[in-house]
Amino acid sequence: MAKLFKYSLTSTITFILVIIIFFVPILANGNIDFSNTISNQDKEFIDNNSSKIFSWPTPGYTTITCNFGYRKAPTQGASTYHGAIDIGAPTDSKIIATFSGKIVYTGFYGANGFTIMLQNSNVVAVYSHLSPDFIVREGEYVLKNQVIGKVGPKNVYGVPNNKYKDSNGNPTNGATTGPHLHFAIKIDNVAVNPLDYV
Numbered sequence: 001m002a003k004l005f006k007y008s009l010t011s012t013i014t015f016i017l018v019i020i021i022f023f024v025p026i027l028a029n030g031n032i033d034f035s036n037t038i039s040n041q042d043k044e045f046i047d048n049n050s051s052k053i054f055s056w057p058t059p060g061y062t063t064i065t066c067n068f069g070y071r072k073a074p075t076q077g078a079s080t081y082h083g084a085i086d087i088g089a090p091t092d093s094k095i096i097a098t099f100s101g102k103i104v105y106t107g108f109y110g111a112n113g114f115t116i117m118l119q120n121s122n123v124v125a126v127y128s129h130l131s132p133d134f135i136v137r138e139g140e141y142v143l144k145n146q147v148i149g150k151v152g153p154k155n156v157y158g159v160p161n162n163k164y165k166d167s168n169g170n171p172t173n174g175a176t177t178g179p180h181l182h183f184a185i186k187i188d189n190v191a192v193n194p195l196d197y198v
Contacts, residue, residue: 054197057098058183065180086181096148101123102119
């Protein structure tokens with residue numbers, strides 16, 4: 001009986017230690033410190049652009065429908081300077097975090113439509129024309145390659161003061177002609193060509 005109790009106590013202590021070591025840091029997600037992610041390896045990449053370590057945001061979809069830089073505005077309300085790339089992908093296509101960081105914005109963002117912003121140090125990734133059914137929330141920490149959203153539909157309804165409409169007068173997901181991901185990277189609040197980083 002004493003031997004059985006000894007094994008039971010040992011097993012219980014081992015189980016508790018495993019929980020403390022492996023699961024408590026995961027459950028304490030809000031306390032995980034991502035501040036060194038970009039300041040070390042990623043920051044070195046940004047400084048010398050030696051390789052591409054950020055993940056592509058739309059797994060399985062790589063067609064660029066609009067490049068970074070000057071362009072003819074595709075629809076009313078769209079700018080002639082495109083500080084992002086557009087990636088063609090159907091509605092509900094998965095979008096992943098290109099790097100680990102903190103979600104700093106989720107909401108309707110004017111011409112960008114439904115948008116998520118992910119920040120780590122001085123780098124912000126902006127994902128626009130998304131599904132309004134957000135998977136993540138502001139203040140949440142996410143890991144690189146984690147699914148954070150989905151490509152949204154062209155038309156969205158029930159958005160107060162949405163001035164963007166299609167040719168039939170239906171409200172659109174910002175200034176858009178159809179489903180796609182508008183993907184921007186900003187470093188120190190300056191838009192850079194995402195293709196240099198993903």
